[in-house]
Amino acid sequence: MYARKELAALGYDDDHALQRAIRAGDLVRLRIGWYAFRVHDRTVASAVRDGGVSTCVDALRFHDLWVPPTPPRLHLRRGRHRTGKHVACRPCSGSLRSATRAVDPVPVALKYAVHCLDADEWIAVCDSYMNSSLIDPADLRADMGSSSATVRRLLDWTDPRSQSGTESITRVRLKSLGYSVVVQPGIEGVGWADLRIGKLILECDSRLHHSSKAAYERDHHRDRRALVDGWLVMRLTYDDVLYGWDTVLEDIRAITTPDRHRARTVKQQEMLRRSARISRSEGNLPFDLDI
Structure with a gap:
């Protein structure tokens, strides 16, 4: 779609050329001074x-x-x-x-x-x-x-590191409730996750996230490896975040209220420190952020 001045630069620089294109169906007049090509x-x-x-x-x-x-x-x-x-x-x-x-x-x-x-x-x-x-x-x-x-x-609430809309909305909602949320944390042996609260990993899937069998299997292998290493993994779907947030928040609070997301052992604390180091080495985490 183009204004009349733009069409002139495309070769329709006189009224006769313009009217010929309209009669042929190549151009459609939308309103005075504005036109569209046949496909628009x-x-x-x-x-x-x-x-x-x-x-x-x-x-x-x-x-x-x-x-x-x-x-x-x-x-x-x-x-x-x-x-x-x-x-x-x-x-x-x-x-x-x-x-x-x-x-x-x-x-x-x-x-x-x-x-x-x-x-x-x-x-x-x-x-x-x-x-x-x-x-x-x-x-x-x-x-x-x-x-x-x-x-x-x-x-001030935006973060260009976020990889999906569901991840962004989850982050904003949790931070507004006072949670310390790490964006795109590096997880040893797993790769990059979406969000982390202590040792609780939140993976926020998009509507088309598991569009292939390979992607489905890859994510389940990642989740299994994270669980074996001591992480808690909660995977959220598009519908969970957009239409079922109250239930999601109840589940997150079921983990965080009794402090199940806290690193209790020396091994778990070192696990979180390694995650912070991975993120910082890639410039993905502020140096003053609590792990």
């Missing part, structure tokens, strides 16, 4: 037809970021004097210039998603973006150009 994204086209551009959750999904399930609706933004049949999303602060592209870039979409996602979900999307784009929270804050206190507070 229907969600984005709907936003443009309704006087805006795609933003917020729809734009984040378009950019292939992890996005939690949300109620069906169109997420778009419009210029100040435009109207349409769909309710436009609101930015976290201020207003933005008129759009020149049909889909907002990620930093802009995130500014609008603050009001459409829960805090832990928004943080998880930020984690996904930073992990895939190899930027840090300071870079993202600069790209967003936001002075919003809400955005600054939420960005």
Whole structure:
């Protein structure tokens, strides 16, 4: 999808060429000044037809970021004097210039998603973006150009090391309850795990995590090795985290309340120290973090 000025750069630099492409079905006019090629994204086209551009959750999904399930609706933004049949999303602060592209870039979409996602979900999307784009929270804050206190507070909770949305949400929820959570700990003989609380390892599977028999068997071998070495392993599914969190938290508390996650013996304490050393050697753990 392109604005009229962009089409000119693609060779449609006069009205005759434009009208020929429309009559041939190669181009579709979505609204005055905006056009789409024959094959296009229907969600984005709907936003443009309704006087805006795609933003917020729809734009984040378009950019292939992890996005939690949300109620069906169109997420778009419009210029100040435009109207349409769909309710436009609101930015976290201020207003933005008129759009020149049909889909907002990620930093802009995130500014609008603050009001459409829960805090832990928004943080998880930020984690996904930073992990895939190899930027840090300071870079993202600069790209967003936001002075919003809400955005600054939420960005303080992000962690680009997180490997999945379910891992991010689990981390945020547990840390908000006061748990000391280690992200991507190194486990000797096992590799990298998702999260760790003491000697309790939490593996947070995505919806498509066990899409192959090999992945299923690999994870079960890892879990068995960790258990033999003295770790406790709890594997959480996508549905556990997104739809059954109360039960998950009960199970975690059943381990942590009686301090079953604590390293009681010299062997267990050394096991945790080795894990911390592995993580620190890869730059994956702050040096002052309690093991």
